[in-house]
Amino acid sequence: MRQASLARSLLLATAVGLASAPAATVPAFAQAKKAETVKSEKQSFSVETVATGLENPWGLAFLPDGRMLVTEKAGRLRLILPDGKVSPAVTGLPKVDARGQGGLLDVAVSPDFANGRLVYFTFSEAGEGGVNGTALARGRLADNAARLENVEVIWRQAPKYASTKHYGSRIVFAPDGKTMFVTVGERSDKEFRVKSQALDETLGKVVRLTLDGKPAAGNPFEGRADAKPEIWSYGHRNPQGAAINPADGALWVTEHGPMGGDELNKPEAGKNYGWPVITYGKEYSGAALGEGTEKEGMEQPVYKWVPSIGTSGLAFYGGDALPGWKGSAFVGGLAIPMLARLEMSDGRVVKEERLLEDMGERIRDVRQGPDGMLYLLTDSAEGRVLRLKAAANGRS
Template identity: 80%
Template sequence: MRRSSFARTALIAAALSLSAAPAALAQASKPETVKSEKASFTVETVAEGLERPWGLAFLPGGRMLVTEKAGRLRLVSPDGKVAPAVTGLPKVDARGQGGLLDVAVAPNFAETRHVYFTFAEAGEGGVNGTALGRGKLAENAARLEDVAVIWRQAPKYASNLHFGSRIVFAPDGTLFLGLGERSNAEFRVKSQALDETLGKVVRLTLDGKPAPGNPFEGRSDAKPEIWSYGHRNIQGAAINPADGTLWVTEHGPRGGDELNRVEAGKNYGWPVITYGKEYSGATIGDGLTEKEGMEQPVRYWVPSIGTAGLAFYGGDAFPGWKGDAFVGGLAIPTLARLEMADGKVIHEERLLEDMGERIRTVKQGPDGLLYLLTDSANGRVIRLKPAPNGRS
């Protein structure tokens, strides 16, 4: 269900040492056909040399914005040219799992040129927290102008873990932001508290205000922006185009990553219920996996795959994948294809495990292809294309 500790990240980074990266890159760059159960495809490198890329968003015309965790925002052309870093962003706190994280292009970009981004924002005394920024992309795409933080997690805490940070625009013109609970035992319980936003999904207007109609609107004991609670560390989020519902992936502790369908006002259980354990192997809380009033995940993974990016495929390039969900894996470098039926996962297929690269982000491009970000010091934008004369 929920998994993303810095300890686990460090172990995975050590296992995937930089000495192995060039061979993996060379292998994945070859247009070799990969056969899956429902499609055959090739893996194509669009761009490489990105340092720990985290977020990916498409501009009109097919250009991409890619964040690098250290604090850089890059413009990547469809043919793979990586421009110098976009200027104008605020300073980020790039310790641990913090840094410049997700990026999203406003649905009304043609009129506003607004770009949204999340980052770890430092405070006084070593504390930090997730913040949502917005800026106007200059016509030459070299700078963000009129940059402002339009929402921030408060209070800030002294932790370098679990910033969450996925941004998703809803069909009704609002935006969802998936957040982490900052990991430490003294903080994680706040996932169950409605007077703070740790371990929550919040629903905001495009100006960063609590969106009208949120489930706890008008309650004096609750933050009006909260949509759902009881989350651990949301690392993937997407709207299912089939019905407009919000889905998220969450990192579990040792075991127990989750896929959740997120509904207004519901409690997703952390840390009261979980299918995982502490990294020490100790039981979490009372060791419960279910409790009345708390939602069960649609799917959970034991052992954890380190669930990251999430996308629902709705394009025409891969008819056999239509309606499937795709989940990136960090702890187990993989792309999990989930066949869905009636809101349930009926089958899982693991793809790209031989590639050996952590998959941070999964997006469907405007061309109907799947785009991935690989999480390494020499990260890549890759895309999956139907194989010539292949089954799709």
């Protein structure tokens, strides 16, 4: 009953928040370069290049005035100006352990940014002896946006491990404006991945925190001596996409499978999503993995990809600028470079459409902008910010 009450509160907060949220400034990006019109099943659109010259960008967030913050995995935070220019690196960030899949990862702007100018970010934090772990930090963005001030790490995956893979690291603010979710990877190696099933560690979990980084009240394992109180759900592999679905007010995540078996999940309080006991994938060697695809007490994915597309980023489209896509979910593809559009009905995926396959660029993140358009980050040494805009002739 407690979790049902919490879920109802989150849904109610979503409705209230959407109704009362102040309108954000629409970004101009006057120098955006247009591409040819692309026809899709529900919406014709064009692809505009908003900004270029980003080194392996990972996360994107909009400031209330429409400017964007973008992380570069090497450890730099950039501001994208309305004319598309990329600022010098914002100073004041901690040193990141930018090895392998690690580095500066997601970024999110506080829901109360106007009153504190707080920016949250995740990164791989080094420890002694070559170990590292996912860390969540926050700092005040200076009035001139050139520096983060009073930066503090407010949550850490502990203990740290000697791996350079699977950090997870997406940040999502809950609709109540008082709590947040952070996804945490299981660090990949066989000796670590089993910890996804352990409740006394935070590998392979979704954690739910206060905005100060403390375990949020009402979490499912609160008060248990054998469990971390911040855990929301467990049995995850490497969730690199996360978003609140406006249709139900709930958190949804995408996570990488091994060779095959990428998943779209709707993490619910206290539930076990199976990794590495059940999976639709195999070891990269081709060997069987786990105990099969189903087991009592473990959840099935809402949707799965076999073979893997390399899921990263997740957005539920709820704007009016691309009306043919309203209600669809969008997922970036890394292993298969493209953007997947998932048509949703009653919490299920009823159709997948693959977009931008001819572009051949890895999509690391996808967000709905304050102008109602979709923004993408391409993952390369010369990464770009792209904007998907409705074509003049509208729907396909």
